[in-house]
Amino acid sequence: MRKAIYITFIVTILIAACQPNSPTRQDGKKTVVVTYSILGALVKDMLGDRANVIVLIPNGQDPHAWEPSAKDIESLMKADLVVRNGLALESSLEKTLSLAAAAGVKSFVASDHITVRKVGQGGGISNAGSEQNVGASDPHLWTDPLTIKQVMVAFSNQIKADLGLDLSTQAQDLASQLDSLNTEIIALVDHMPEGNRKLVTGHESLGYFADRYAFKLVGAIIPSLNSQAEVSAADLAALKTLIQENQVKAIFSEVGTPKAISDAIGKETGVKVVELSTHILPSDGSYFTFMRDLAQTIVKNLL
Numbered sequence: 018m019r020k021a022i023y024i025t026f027i028v029t030i031l032i033a034a035c036q037p038n039s040p041t042r043q044d045g046k047k048t049v050v051v052t053y054s055i056l057g058a059l060v061k062d063m064l065g066d067r068a069n070v071i072v073l074i075p076n077g078q079d080p081h082a083w084e085p086s087a088k089d090i091e092s093l094m095k096a097d098l099v100v101r102n103g104l105a106l107e108s109s110l111e112k113t114l115s116l117a118a119a120a121g122v123k124s125f126v127a128s129d130h131i132t133v134r135k136v137g138q139g140g141g142i143s144n145a146g147s148e149q150n151v152g153a154s155d156p157h158l159w160t161d162p163l164t165i166k167q168v169m170v171a172f173s174n175q176i177k178a179d180l181g182l183d184l185s186t187q188a189q190d191l192a193s194q195l196d197s198l199n200t201e202i203i204a205l206v207d208h209m210p211e212g213n214r215k216l217v218t219g220h221e222s223l224g225y226f227a228d229r230y231a232f233k234l235v236g237a238i239i240p241s242l243n244s245q246a247e248v249s250a251a252d253l254a255a256l257k258t259l260i261q262e263n264q265v266k267a268i269f270s271e272v273g274t275p276k277a278i279s280d281a282i283g284k285e286t287g288v289k290v291v292e293l294s295t296h297i298l299p300s301d302g303s304y305f306t307f308m309r310d311l312a313q314t315i316v317k318n319l320l
């Protein structure tokens with residue numbers, strides 16, 4: 018029943034969006050709808066005021082747990098271009114995105130333009146005992162500035178082809194800023210003893226960061242790429258052993274990490290629990306501040 022209502026609703030919006038007399042924006046600018054706030058920050062950096070940018074998932078919300086509203090679906094159906102992460106980050110939007118694509122709404126999928134990280138054998142969430150995660154595609158591509166650079170260069174090409182906006186100068190500026198950010202993080206991480214570069218996180222969200230800056234993924238409280246997955250007593254027991262064996266200096270909890278569980282693991286292992294922002298933009302809305310804060314928090318707590 019719910020499904021039938023949903024489909025009727027989508028079809029109604031679809032028809033409305035396709036009407037020739039549907040309202041157009043007064044300013045004549047194109048509208049780019051971005052699903053996720055962190056990608057949205059970069060899209061805004063590149064587009065400036067040359068297009069209207071709408072971000073769907075409110076900053077501060079766990080993207081893995083988000084559900085679209087009727088207004089979000091309407092925005093998507095009316096977009097000139099939809100920008101999304103891909104790799105199941107926006108799993109609740111899949112149906113709407115397919116309908117939008119069928120209606121001719123253009124889309125840019127960030128993960129189509131990078132080397133996708135796969136969960137590795139013998140590290141991170143595959144340490145939880147089961148090998149079911151090995152080979153799974155990791156959606157957290159924003160935790161590496163050079164992966165994001167590839168995304169934004171591809172985005173500038175697509176926006177030229179799809180919307181006729183030439184952003185090559187902005188793309189070059191953004192690419193060089195991302196290179197500088199990478200250099201800055203390398204310098205920061207260089208202060209750390211190599212043996213301390215070990216990560217335990219709320220879920221496995223820092224794989225791209227770990228690959229770029231040579232950190233070892235020890236394990237995750239929720240042994241999944243998705244913060245909403247289940248965790249068993251056996252998983253937690255295995256994680257406690259790994260934390261002790263690896264002499265991990267800090268446990269990083271994130272959005273979506275159950276506080277009672279992270280606190281209990283911290284207490285039982287005697288390791289401090291530190292809140293780390295991996296999915297939420299800081300108050301200035303900048304990707305660059307986000308990455309600096311992330312790297313500084315990690316380095317400071319693992320020294």
Ligand SMILES: [Zn+2]
Nearest residue numbers: 081222242244
């Ligand atoms: Zn995540």
